[in-house]
Amino acid sequence: MATESAPMPAAALPDDAAYEALRTRFFHTRVPNIRPARIYTPRTTSDVAKILMDARRNNLKVGVRSGGHLFPCCSLIQSGVLVDTRDLNRGIEYDAQTELVSFPPGSLSKELANALSAVGRFFPFGHSPTVAAGGFLLAGGQGWFMRGWGCTSDQWVEAMEIVTAEGQIVQASRKENEDLFWAARGSGQGFFGVVTRVWARTIPMRRLWETVAVFECTHRFAQILDALLEITDRTPKDGVEVAFATFRPDRDEPGLGEEVQDTRVFIAATALAFADTFAEAAALLRPWENLPDILVQDQIMKTPVLERTWNELFEAQDKLNPAGNGERWQCDSILDRPGVPREELIEAIRPALTDLPSRRSIGCIYVGDYVPDEVGQAISLPQQYYIASMTCWTDPSWDNRMGQWMRGVYTRAAKVSCGQYIADFDGKQRMTPVLSKTALARFLEIRQKWDPDERFIGYRGFSGLDQIQPCL
Ligand SMILES: Cc1cc2nc3c(=O)[nH]c(=O)nc-3n(C[C@H](O)[C@H](O)[C@H](O)COP(=O)(O)OP(=O)(O)OC[C@H]3O[C@@H](n4cnc5c(N)ncnc54)[C@H](O)[C@@H]3O)c2cc1C
Numbered sequence: 001m002a003t004e005s006a007p008m009p010a011a012a013l014p015d016d017a018a019y020e021a022l023r024t025r026f027f028h029t030r031v032p033n034i035r036p037a038r039i040y041t042p043r044t045t046s047d048v049a050k051i052l053m054d055a056r057r058n059n060l061k062v063g064v065r066s067g068g069h070l071f072p073c074c075s076l077i078q079s080g081v082l083v084d085t086r087d088l089n090r091g092i093e094y095d096a097q098t099e100l101v102s103f104p105p106g107s108l109s110k111e112l113a114n115a116l117s118a119v120g121r122f123f124p125f126g127h128s129p130t131v132a133a134g135g136f137l138l139a140g141g142q143g144w145f146m147r148g149w150g151c152t153s154d155q156w157v158e159a160m161e162i163v164t165a166e167g168q169i170v171q172a173s174r175k176e177n178e179d180l181f182w183a184a185r186g187s188g189q190g191f192f193g194v195v196t197r198v199w200a201r202t203i204p205m206r207r208l209w210e211t212v213a214v215f216e217c218t219h220r221f222a223q224i225l226d227a228l229l230e231i232t233d234r235t236p237k238d239g240v241e242v243a244f245a246t247f248r249p250d251r252d253e254p255g256l257g258e259e260v261q262d263t264r265v266f267i268a269a270t271a272l273a274f275a276d277t278f279a280e281a282a283a284l285l286r287p288w289e290n291l292p293d294i295l296v297q298d299q300i301m302k303t304p305v306l307e308r309t310w311n312e313l314f315e316a317q318d319k320l321n322p323a324g325n326g327e328r329w330q331c332d333s334i335l336d337r338p339g340v341p342r343e344e345l346i347e348a349i350r351p352a353l354t355d356l357p358s359r360r361s362i363g364c365i366y367v368g369d370y371v372p373d374e375v376g377q378a379i380s381l382p383q384q385y386y387i388a389s390m391t392c393w394t395d396p397s398w399d400n401r402m403g404q405w406m407r408g409v410y411t412r413a414a415k416v417s418c419g420q421y422i423a424d425f426d427g428k429q430r431m432t433p434v435l436s437k438t439a440l441a442r443f444l445e446i447r448q449k450w451d452p453d454e455r456f457i458g459y460r461g462f463s464g465l466d467q468i469q470p471c472l
Helices: 019-025 043-055 109-116 131-140 178-183 221-233 278-284 310-320 343-353 396-416 435-452
Strands: 039-040 062-065 080-085 091-095 098-102 156-165 169-173 193-201 208-218 242-246 266-275 299-302 306-309 326-334 364-368 385-393 417-419
Touching: 019 039, 019 080, 039 396, 043 062, 043 080, 043 156, 043 169, 043 193, 062 131, 098 109, 109 131, 109 310, 131 193, 169 178, 178 435, 208 278, 208 310, 221 242, 221 266, 221 343, 266 278, 306 310, 326 343, 326 396, 326 417, 343 364, 343 385, 343 396, 385 396, 396 417
Parallel strands: 039 080, 062 080
Antiparallel strands: 091 098, 098 193, 156 169, 156 193, 208 266, 208 299, 208 306, 242 266, 242 364, 326 385, 364 385
16 A cells, blocks of 8 residues: 655646546547546556555545447546546556567557567457557457357456555455456446556457448338348358447538438448458458458448458548547447347337438447356456447537437337446436446445445446346
């Protein structure tokens, strides 16, 4: 534990010049007007311990931010403390003996990709180059090639260094502080400590091979999506990732404004293989080679199997979710309820994916094919399909209109859902389960043990959700 007498790290206070830029350091600009009393950018674990002891002494609530990609910006707490981990414990280290990589929570996916590629290794980081490991792993982590091995936190994370609500520095793993380790993998913004370093398993890096096909689905969305999901069913799970994105055809045209102009809807199907050779990749991607007539008649384009780099894949992700030019983003999503007939599923999600309310909004289906075992970690809802809408606009006067659209389409989609990926939970927008009933009950007990004074309040939004759990 850090000593009480050691000096406190400096904080940015509301009147400081640096404060507003630090406060609003999020992926998008729709940042709520919530003003923490102090913003810290600690450099060491010991700094974090001092900050938490000080927060305790002054009875301040604590929010934590790593990459700032959580859409509702939950790390901001009015008159509380914001711990920004971007400068914390910098350095990604690979140990060739143990084959473990260790990294700080502020590590971005692109930084992990670069550091690991340099030593010929791989660990399933997030898809967006600027998602940070902190929030990503706490949420569970829908990392690359998830169909083969589930959420990243499930099988890949071996240990975490955590500063507890009382300012104690502890190790958490399957052997040490097992309950804390369980809760830190899947409780997302509800977690009640600061993760300061992570140790994770790696495997040898392979090459990346992609095929992309785009179809117009304006009038035959149900038939086209059904055919795409049927091909997905025949695609091997190990080493192949499959995702679909819906969009307006002119979304990438510059200077057209945010109103929808071209009302057609396209759907892109991407299959990506993790394989050493072209022949191996071609075999993995064979189901996508000869598409059925029902797809071919509305096909706009299709690439052959091409080798890709991480940089190219990250650029494509950035193109889907542009940021840095005043973009406001909102996201809502569902995880489909096991057993819902496909026809019913597609009908319920159709408006969320096709009635896109602004030119740059997108729909997304990420195929997770994952049924977690909640004995191992808090991640507990099945993730066969992650179905999301991400709306994009710039004019703040559109906020209500966009929020209403989202509420409408997700009220409908919720009928076929068992809940939501916790990273997308926004209790102000919609209440929906993020953990199974039993995992939520266990999480609440562990939280009470480690943070009895409620230094961390992110869990409050979903803590009563056992009352409305529809299916699990
Ligand atoms: C463009 C984009 C792409 C995305 N892609 C993916 C993806 O591929 N896979 C996926 O799973 N999700 C993805 N997400 C969703 C999701 O928001 C992130 O996985 C994750 O929450 C972001 O982590 P962060 O550290 O960047 O965000 P932050 O907003 O910094 O963190 C999210 C929350 O985690 C907690 N937290 C963060 N760091 C710490 C820490 N060190 N200690 C304790 N608590 C902490 C806080 O409660 C915080 O509010 C994406 C989001 C966006 C905007």
